[in-house]
Each structure stands twice: as C-alpha cells, then as structure tokens.
Amino acid sequence: MLHSSTTKRLALTVALAASLGAAFTGSSASADPKQLTAAVGVGSDTTQDVMNAMTGFTNGDYYTPIHSSTASGARQVISFDATPPAGVSDNCITPKVGGPTFARPNGSTGGRRALSRAIDGTLYGSAACGGVQDVSGLVEFARSSSGPASGDTGTDLTYIPFGRDGMSFAYYRAAGSPVASLTRAELTSLFTTGPQVIAGVRIVPCGIQTSSGTYAFWNTVTTASASAENTATTECNALLGRAQENHGDELQARGDALAALPGHSGDQVVIGFSAGSFVSKANGVAPGNNAAALMGSISNNGSGVNLGSPVTGVAPNLVPAAAFFGDSVFGRNVYNVFPTSVITSAFGNDDLKTLFSGPTSALCSATATINAFGFLVHPSCGSTATKGSLISGQL
Numbered sequence: 001m002l003h004s005s006t007t008k009r010l011a012l013t014v015a016l017a018a019s020l021g022a023a024f025t026g027s028s029a030s031a032d033p034k035q036l037t038a039a040v041g042v043g044s045d046t047t048q049d050v051m052n053a054m055t056g057f058t059n060g061d062y063y064t065p066i067h068s069s070t071a072s073g074a075r076q077v078i079s080f081d082a083t084p085p086a087g088v089s090d091n092c093i094t095p096k097v098g099g100p101t102f103a104r105p106n107g108s109t110g111g112r113r114a115l116s117r118a119i120d121g122t123l124y125g126s127a128a129c130g131g132v133q134d135v136s137g138l139v140e141f142a143r144s145s146s147g148p149a150s151g152d153t154g155t156d157l158t159y160i161p162f163g164r165d166g167m168s169f170a171y172y173r174a175a176g177s178p179v180a181s182l183t184r185a186e187l188t189s190l191f192t193t194g195p196q197v198i199a200g201v202r203i204v205p206c207g208i209q210t211s212s213g214t215y216a217f218w219n220t221v222t223t224a225s226a227s228a229e230n231t232a233t234t235e236c237n238a239l240l241g242r243a244q245e246n247h248g249d250e251l252q253a254r255g256d257a258l259a260a261l262p263g264h265s266g267d268q269v270v271i272g273f274s275a276g277s278f279v280s281k282a283n284g285v286a287p288g289n290n291a292a293a294l295m296g297s298i299s300n301n302g303s304g305v306n307l308g309s310p311v312t313g314v315a316p317n318l319v320p321a322a323a324f325f326g327d328s329v330f331g332r333n334v335y336n337v338f339p340t341s342v343i344t345s346a347f348g349n350d351d352l353k354t355l356f357s358g359p360t361s362a363l364c365s366a367t368a369t370i371n372a373f374g375f376l377v378h379p380s381c382g383s384t385a386t387k388g389s390l391i392s393g394q395l
Contacts, residue, residue: 043111
C-alpha cells in the first residue's frame with residue numbers, strides 16, 4: 001500500500017502531465033498570437049496615433065492595449081496608419097495573415113470607403129497594390145474624424161464617438177510677425193475666395209487632401225463648397241500639392257516655397273488643423289512634428305464668442321481648451337465606424353461591442369490614453385445613435 005504522501009505526489013504528477021498534454025495537444029489557435037485575430041482599423045490620420053496606442057505601442061512608447069471581455073475572447077485591435085510610417089517604403093498593407101495586399105486607405109473617407117467595400121463585397125484597391133479585389137472580412141472598423149455628410153439618412157454605417165477634438169487654423173510665416181488670430185468670417189472669406197490681406201499681412205489658404213475627415217469638417221466651418229475651396233486654395237496647392245492633414249512640416253514647406261517666390265517673402269500660409277493632433281505631436285507622444293507651424297486663435301466663432309486658442313499650456317504639457325473643444329462650430333467628434341448590422345445586432349459580436357460600444361466599453365474606459373493624445377473623452381462615448389450610408393468608390 002502506498003504511503004499517503006506518495007499517493008499525493010503521484011496525483012500531482014498525473015495532473016501536471018495532463019495539463020501539459022492539454023497545452024501541447026490543444027488546437028493551434030489557442031497558442032497563436034492574439035494579434036492574428038485582432039479587429040483591423042484603417043482611415044483617419046487625426047486619430048491614428050491614439051488608436052495605435054490602444055493596440056499597445058506607438059512612437060516608441062508602450063500602452064496598456066484594450067481588449068474585449070474574457071467571455072468574448074479578449075480580442076484586441078490593430079490599426080494601420082493613413083500614410084506609410086517611417087521606414088515603410090510602399091503604400092500597400094496586408095492586414096490579415098494569408099489575405100490579399102491592398103492600397104492603404106488614407107483619411108476618414110478612405111477608411112470608410114474600404115469598410116464599405118468590405119461590407120458590400122464590391123472591389124477595392126489600386127493597380128499599385130495588387131489591383132482591385134475583394135476585401136470582405138479584412139476591415140472591421142474605420143477611424144473617422146467627421147460624421148456622416150449633412151442630409152445623409154442612410155443606416156448601413158454606425159459612427160461611435162469616443163473623443164472630442166477642436167479644430168482651428170494652423171499658421172506659418174517665414175519672415176515677419178504672423179497673424180495669430182482670425183474670425184470665422186475671415187476664415188470663410190479666405191477659404192471661399194482666396195488669398196487676401198488681413199492686419200497688413202497677405203494670407204494664403206492651403207488645401208487639405210480631400211479624403212480627409214479634417215478636410216470635410218473644415219469645409220463646414222468655413223462654409224466652403226468643394227469647388228470654392230479648391231479655387232481658393234489654388235495658389236498654395238500649386239506649390240507642393242494638397243497637404244496631408246495635421247502635418248505642420250508640410251505647411252511650413254509650402255510657406256517656405258511661397259516665400260522664395262519674388263514679392264512673396266512676407267506672405268503667411270494657413271490651413272485647417274486638429275488641435276488634438278497638434279497637442280499630441282507637441283507633447284511628443286505622437287510621431288511627427290508641428291515644425292514651425294502654430295495653432296491660431298478664433299476671436300469670433302460667428303456668434304460673437306471669442307474662443308481664443310484651442311490649446312493651453314506649454315509643451316510638453318499642452319492640453320485642450322475645454323470651451324474651444326465644446327464649441328458647436330469649431331469643436332467636433334471623432335469616431336470609429338462599423339457596419340450597423342454587426343455593432344448593433346441583437347445577438348453575437350460581443351467582442352466588438354465590449355471593445356467599442358457603450359460608456360463602459362474598453363475604448364471609453366481608456367480615458368487616460370484618450371486624454372494623452374490631445375482629445376477629451378466624448379460625453380456620450382460609445383453611443384451607437386449616429387448612422388450613415390456606405391461610401392461609394394473603389395479607392
């Protein structure tokens with residue numbers, strides 16, 4: 001008869017062997033990296049850095065990655081930048097192992113367009129990245145810094161807000177004192193009719209790349225149609241093309257190019273710019289830099305209110321100005337966009353729901369990270385009330 005202590009040792013050995021056997025003979029999926037099943041996001045330049053932080057790493061720093069509930073598989077997220085990051089030579093992405101490579105969606109509209117093609121199964125892409133192809137199942141959500149277009153009554157997409165941003169103009173003048181404060185009326189005049197002299201300085205408006213949600217939102221601030229804005233920004237756009245949104249170095253490059261022309265040394269350039277993006281870059285949490293571009297103040301929001309600057313403090317401790325971000329004209333929501341049938345379904349898809357939907361979702365609970373990247377947490381974070389139509393186009 002075995003001694004009781006020997007019996008216990010044998011029982012422990014058997015249990016350990018069984019657990020090790022289960023670990024080594026279980027399905028391969030149980031041991032695969034969680035990132036292989038992560039929800040893929042593409043789109044907005046404005047929110048790419050904060051969403052990169054939600055994946056666990058950005059700009060050389062580690063963050064606590066968000067994940068869905070344990071019951072729904074602890075699913076994580078991955079997020080592809082709007083433009084190739086440093087060290088990446090092409091504009092193509094392969095978001096899922098074994099899946100096709102396709103063109104990187106640039107901007108809110110680009111992201112929503114790719115998501116729309118993933119929903120309806122029609123083709124997306126470009127010849128440079130494998131041609132147009134089926135991207136169904138390759139994109140779960142789109143980052144967007146603008147909501148549905150005015151008058152859009154569609155319901156195929158659901159826009160879930162998580163942050164609040166402020167949008168003003170960024171400015172740069174190569175020589176001389178710049179004009180640092182403008183009214184909404186002055187911005188409207190600049191972006192609907194073109195360059196003009198204000199406070200003794202010739203100011204030239206510059207255009208944002210047109211797949212950007214920042215471009216779309218800025219046109220609502222200035223009340224400019226796409227055609228009027230295109231004409232008004234022609235002089236600046238002719239220098240180096242339309243600028244990638246929220247890149248101060250690109251604004252400075254255009255200002256320097258303009259100043260190098262005969263008779264334009266004292267000209268100033270301006271462009272619509274996300275205050276959240278400005279804060280994150282100035283504070284060093286996001287890659288890139290604002291170069292010599294600065295954020296402008298709004299002395300009259302169109303209703304007689306002096307909003308001042310959208311940012312306060314000194315880098316690396318800049319923070320949003322809450323009143324500016326809360327303004328109904330110059331403040332805006334930033335979203336993640338989903339197929340309505342998925343994110344609001346009565347049953348299933350608990351992974352995406354616990355990640356993004358509702359005030360206690362993983363994203364809405366990551367308040368410190370949202371704030372670190374220059375945004376305020378949206379007061380209705382996680383709401384699924386805002387709907388819109390699919391976005392047309394194959395790229």
